[in-house]
Amino acid sequence: MANAENHQMDGLFNEHVRFIRLPIERKPSVFSDVRTLWLLYRIFAREKFDCVFSIMPKAGLLAMVAGFMARVPHRFHMFTGQVWFTNGGVVRWGLKKLDNVLALCATHVMADSPSQRQFLIEEGVVTPRKITVFGKGSISGVDVQRFRPNPVVREKYRKELGINDHAVVFLFMARLTRVKGALDVTRAFCRVAAEMPDAHLLVIGPEDEEGIESELTVIMSDFTDRYHRVGFTYDPEGYMAAADVFCIPSYREGFSSATIQAAGVGLPAIASRIYGLSDAVEEGGSGLFHAPGALEEIGAAMKTLYTDKDMRARLSARANERAHGDFSQSLIVHEFASFIRAALH
Known part of the structure; x- marks a missing residue:
């Protein structure tokens, strides 16, 4: 599920993957966000997924809360940076609390770098036992056949x-x-x-x-x-x-x-x-x-x-x-897949 048109997904998936367009707005919007949360809950409850994986701050919050409400047994979220890092005062406090909610609703939390993991632990967002990093960092590594000197x-x-x-x-x-x-x-x-x-x-x-x-x-x-x-x-x-x-x-x-x-x-x-x-x-x-x-x-x-x-x-x-x-795609994806398999079984 993503906020994208069908034609933008062409060529990305095989016959085993089904794409559902979901209008998640990047910027805060109370009406839109509540509507998206309800849509996610209905989809999760209907499909009865074994696991849900989310990425990005707002999409992650909505997916983890909806997954918790729908009793999806395995709920994975990947932290890729904190929007509140550069904020101060009540804004920082409020956004940080939303990440606390996200982490509580998730069954498994990941970060895409060791230093971010340490930051989240020190800030009290998540406990050390609950958060994982694959290898030395990144989400899916580098396709070294595509990204090479030429x-x-x-x-x-x-x-x-x-x-x-x-x-x-x-x-x-x-x-x-x-x-x-x-x-x-x-x-x-x-x-x-x-x-x-x-x-x-x-x-x-x-x-x-x-x-x-x-x-x-x-x-x-x-x-x-x-x-x-x-x-x-x-x-x-x-x-x-x-x-x-x-x-x-x-x-x-x-x-x-x-x-x-x-x-x-x-x-x-x-x-x-x-x-x-x-x-x-x-x-x-x-x-x-x-x-x-x-x-x-x-x-x-x-x-x-x-x-x-x-x-x-x-x-x-x-x-x-x-x-x-340190960051080859084969290495990171192998660790990612091994982690998911172990969590599901």
């Missing part, structure tokens, strides 16, 4: 983007929001762009915050020839192959699948020093860290990886090594 694809996508072979390309790939760091990466780039004459910034992802697209355009107005903008894509690996450095200046992340996918392509990361990313990136090994929102630190890291080709190559090799050794 010189032919690199040349093709660079040609389409109008980027020369010798340019150093910094890639930001995420929903365009302030929390993801979309404004930070562009502002930091502009601060040091004059010192990096052959550097380009590639920003990929859908606008998910009203007005942010126009803000990015204004910020990059002095460097339009080195700013490349692409919306939502089904081919992230192609654009990753065209890049040299992956930037993720996010203020909150449960883990970041995109970061380890980029690592599979051989991209070192410039990342915020926050839980989640501290597992996806190895400091000094597969990338460089900066404090959240620290534009000077982001710019300095960009300059370092722009000028130091040997460091870039070393971090690239280590990133690719970690993608294969």
